[in-house]
Amino acid sequence: MRIRQVGASERADVVFPLTAYAFEPTREFGELREKYRRRMRYFEHVTTLVGEEEGVGARACVAAFPMRENVRGRVVDMAGVASVASHPESRRRGYVRELLWRLLEQMRDQGAVVSTLYPFRPSFYARFGFVGMPRRRRVGFAPEGLPRVELPGTVELRTNAEGFADYLTVLERVCERTHGFALFDELRTAEFGEAEVWLAVARGDDGEVLGALPYEITNFGDELDGRHLLATGPLGRALLLQFLARHVDQVRRCSVWVGPDAVPELWGTDLEVTLEGLVDFPTHGGPMARVLDMRGLDGMGAGDGDVTVEVVDDPFVAGVHRLVGEGGRLSVTTGGAPRARLSVAGLSALVYGVLDPVEVMTRGLGQIEYTAVDALRALFPRELPYLFADF
Structure with missing residues (x-):
């Protein structure tokens, strides 16, 4: 096997066939390739290694996103490992193992202090020194169960494109104070600004951004499907929950992602919640x-x-x-x-x-x-x- 680093311009032709076979539905292969090709402008800073066999091309691949992570109050450079895949004819031959060691060494030499990933099988990555972390939780609740009180602040409704700068502000502030919180670099993050979702932005009376929640509504009378409920403190979270309570006659249920230390059962006195943190393999591994x-x-x-x-x-x-x-x-x-x-x-x-x-x-x-x-x-x-x- 020959190891070679490839740039973003090659990923659609060299890496995509391997990752698509590993992770995507067969019937969507052609459509996904073109979508993947359009996304590659956001992957210019990703380090991608492929293992090639003479005469047949790429047989395995690994990649690392340059990221930043808060580790006990200090934000350090982090390598986010992804795109780990191999051709079925070349599995069980040590190709991915060799690529991963090479990738981790290269990222360490480039300044990465730590590395994280989402495993398809934790025991495999344990051989490379990785240890498990708690998985995020999904919280579901009916909006009528949320308390309604007057709070010092407001929540603004924006499209994702309109409010993305405020969302980035929230990400940075939460990262500064939250252990384990990790962010992509500016180039990779920019892609998330294209998502067609609503964005609720919480502000204090002084105009300071205190929280943000991207979400979409599946249908009238159905569900408000939120992403991560991000807040710099209790007031920002409370303002966003008050905003969700205003949807009582529009949606049947709300759901959001929260961190592993969240206690949503204490968000209200009579609030009925479901709190789920599914871990199974290979699709929902904990980080x-x-x-x-x-x-x-x-x-x-x-x-x-x-x-x-x-x-x-x-x-x-x-x-x-x-x-x-x-x-x-x-x-x-x-x-x-x-x-x-x-x-x-x-x-x-x-x-x-x-x-x-x-x-x-x-x-x-x-x-x-x-x-x-x-x-x-x-x-x-x-x-x-x-x-x-x-x-």
Whole structure:
């Protein structure tokens, strides 16, 4: 297999046949190719690697979107892995494995501190050091169950194109304060401005943008189908919920996406809600993440503590690292006597706040001295990440 990097102009001819066969309905192949070709102007910054066999062309592909992610209060460069596919005649031959290692190395060298993805099979990506994160939730409720009170602020109804600048403002502000929240670069994000949906924008009395909700209405008397309910705080969320309550005589039900720590059952006293977080394979895998560069974690939010760990069996972050939390920030240096021996998945689970040190051991992701458990727990307190972006 020969590995080659291809640009956006080649994706429709080289990558699309592989990804379309893997992920799309057969009967829509021709129509989708032309739609895919038109979208490629937004993929100029995507790193795409293909594995080719002589005489038959591309047999496997992987790609990474340049993104930014909030990791415990520090926004770092992130590689969003996608377009992982192989031709059925070339599967089980290690092509994707070789491409993925090459892709992660290249993205690390380009400055990516972490990487995330949505797996078709978590056990496959666990071999590359990825660990699971909680999946977003879908909340459904009837609008008449929402409370109605006077609030200091307004909600403006816009088309997506009219309000997209405000939506981007909300994305940036939520990313700054939400652990795990990830954003595409400006070029890739611009495509979302073309979506034909309504956009509700919440503002405070001073005009500050506090929240946004893209949505569409399926039919009169049917459902208001919302995307992510994004707010910079409780007031922005409350204003958007008040706006949804005004649809009581128009739609039967509302539904929106929320982060894994949301508690919509507390949005109203008599509010009946369904809260679903479907995880199945290969179509609805929960996201996964891993650390690519220890140096990039320096300055990340952390509790007080001082622990030296050894990360093993990884080409990127293996070694002995002293982790010190002081004044709410983490510092990372090398050397010392390790009190924990971790896989990169175990380290990533602690950094992302998805597993307790004891759970890291019970999952087989590392061995930790008893005296270091509390210190690691203090350094990396549990904090559920909200991976907003789909890719």
